[in-house]
Amino acid sequence: MAELLTLLGIGKHYHGAKALDGVDFTLRAGEIHGMLGENGAGKSTLSKIIAGVVPPDGGRILWEGRPVSFANPAAALRQGIAMVFQETSLIPSMTVAQNIWLGDEKAFNRLRGVYIAAQQFLQSLNFPVDPTAEVSTLGAAKRQLVEIARAVRLRARVIIFDEPTATLTPEEKRHFFALMRRLQGQGITLLFISHAIEEALQLADRITILRDGQHVITDRAAAFSRERIIALMVGRTLAAGYSAAGPRIPRPAGERILSVQDLSLGNVVRNNAFSLYAGQVTGIFGLVGSGRTETAKIIAGIYKRDFSRGGNILLRGRPVRYRVPRQAVLDGIVYVTEDRKSEGFFENASIADNLYAGLLASPGHRSWFTNKKQRARLAELWRGKLKIRSLDPDGRVVQLSGGNQQKVVIGKSLVQRPALVIFDEPTRGVDVGAIAEIHQLINQLADEGLAVMVISSYLPEIMALSDRILVSRQGRIVEEFPANEMDEKKIMYAAVH
Numbered sequence: 001m002a003e004l005l006t007l008l009g010i011g012k013h014y015h016g017a018k019a020l021d022g023v024d025f026t027l028r029a030g031e032i033h034g035m036l037g038e039n040g041a042g043k044s045t046l047s048k049i050i051a052g053v054v055p056p057d058g059g060r061i062l063w064e065g066r067p068v069s070f071a072n073p074a075a076a077l078r079q080g081i082a083m084v085f086q087e088t089s090l091i092p093s094m095t096v097a098q099n100i101w102l103g104d105e106k107a108f109n110r111l112r113g114v115y116i117a118a119q120q121f122l123q124s125l126n127f128p129v130d131p132t133a134e135v136s137t138l139g140a141a142k143r144q145l146v147e148i149a150r151a152v153r154l155r156a157r158v159i160i161f162d163e164p165t166a167t168l169t170p171e172e173k174r175h176f177f178a179l180m181r182r183l184q185g186q187g188i189t190l191l192f193i194s195h196a197i198e199e200a201l202q203l204a205d206r207i208t209i210l211r212d213g214q215h216v217i218t219d220r221a222a223a224f225s226r227e228r229i230i231a232l233m234v235g236r237t238l239a240a241g242y243s244a245a246g247p248r249i250p251r252p253a254g255e256r257i258l259s260v261q262d263l264s265l266g267n268v269v270r271n272n273a274f275s276l277y278a279g280q281v282t283g284i285f286g287l288v289g290s291g292r293t294e295t296a297k298i299i300a301g302i303y304k305r306d307f308s309r310g311g312n313i314l315l316r317g318r319p320v321r322y323r324v325p326r327q328a329v330l331d332g333i334v335y336v337t338e339d340r341k342s343e344g345f346f347e348n349a350s351i352a353d354n355l356y357a358g359l360l361a362s363p364g365h366r367s368w369f370t371n372k373k374q375r376a377r378l379a380e381l382w383r384g385k386l387k388i389r390s391l392d393p394d395g396r397v398v399q400l401s402g403g404n405q406q407k408v409v410i411g412k413s414l415v416q417r418p419a420l421v422i423f424d425e426p427t428r429g430v431d432v433g434a435i436a437e438i439h440q441l442i443n444q445l446a447d448e449g450l451a452v453m454v455i456s457s458y459l460p461e462i463m464a465l466s467d468r469i470l471v472s473r474q475g476r477i478v479e480e481f482p483a484n485e486m487d488e489k490k491i492m493y494a495a496v497h
């Protein structure tokens, strides 16, 4: 295969620190190329340089052997390079169809034409998305699909995907893999970044590993194993992942902190009933769209139940009805969002300010006067606890790598000293090492006596973490499994049938 794109000695500094350091990299025409590395290794930065989103500050880029430089994404796109971003860049107030045809609306003289075209296009991709839906109403998974659709429509010769599968269900992933292969069949070159090592092994022709802003290796996927990839990623051998955990003795249930009865919200949550206990991790497994996030958001006061027949929420036996999330926080209930970009943090504030904002919202902290020392101590503490890595300690959170942003979101909730924490997809976009750290933290919270609820679409994660697993299907919990009776097949069956 011919070399389509060649990067030579690419460097990038932020605040005097190296995000990329003399990286050489090639893309061959027609290949599927996987890029792996820890959080903050430089994967997104490198792909943004290829896509003209950020300029390199050293090195050269060759396109079919000729030097090129892209002043902006439009210039890269003219050359044939499109990028699907890690944190979605859709316009929330516009519909799916409008987003897919953004910038090319003139091709249609009526809005209806856009919808018909979008309908057909989405169908051809096998994407179950309503073209007339406003993007703000879609969950993370469907937003991702819209973004992928937009890139596909642009008919680029190279499409870069930054963690495309992190938000997809197993079913959607299969569709996505098939789509990738179809695109490859049409001669399109694909570069994808992923933390799912098995996916890269399965899908990629070649794999590149970055570590601390440097190129470590590029080789045929067949030359790698999971263990070898992890060792190359972290520069040392890591203890086996959580897949080895298997069934274990569940922690005993403490006080019943929260119970919901007959909980309903439109068609999404239907007569849902379950309880959460202190000192335990309760895992909620279900397919995307099974009402898990909505249930969590009702508990946390973010969504409102149907007023007349919405059911009951009892906190330590006392009925509660929250109008705003702050009331839930004051009662000791926090929700760690799955959608960090739009609801997780103040992107233009520093890590310290984000943590402090979390603290101010918690019980007993009424003063909005900023205490500089307290803020610095707080940042220091949580930076250490969660191993948050940033080049510039006082930089804005938006400048952190995806996985490190996730840690800030978690920290911001935990400073509120909750009695019940709800984690929604807590390790999405987080590297193998950091997953272990976050899992350890979740276990520690339960050991300290908190009630912990974990929502995840990734069954091994749920199985490794939970003392009991509740399976959600079509808006309600349909089955419960204690940790010592977990069975992957039974859980899957309950979720689907």
Ligand SMILES: Nc1ncnc2c1ncn2[C@@H]1O[C@H](COP(=O)(O)OP(=O)(O)OP(=O)(O)O)[C@@H](O)[C@H]1O
Residues within 6 Å of the ligand: 014, 015, 019, 037, 038, 039, 040, 041, 042, 043, 044, 045, 046, 086, 389, 390, 391, 392, 395, 398, 399, 400, 401, 402, 403, 404, 429, 431
């Ligand atoms: N705009 C920016 N300002 C300051 N630092 C930045 C900026 N963009 C990225 N960085 C830093 O550059 C380094 C590489 O970040 P990058 O986003 O490329 O990592 P990544 O490999 O994509 O990680 P992840 O797997 O977490 O997404 C990180 O330390 C990050 O904090």
Ligand SMILES: [Mg+2]
Residues within 6 Å of the ligand: 043, 044, 045, 086, 162, 401, 402, 403
């Ligand atoms: Mg990234």
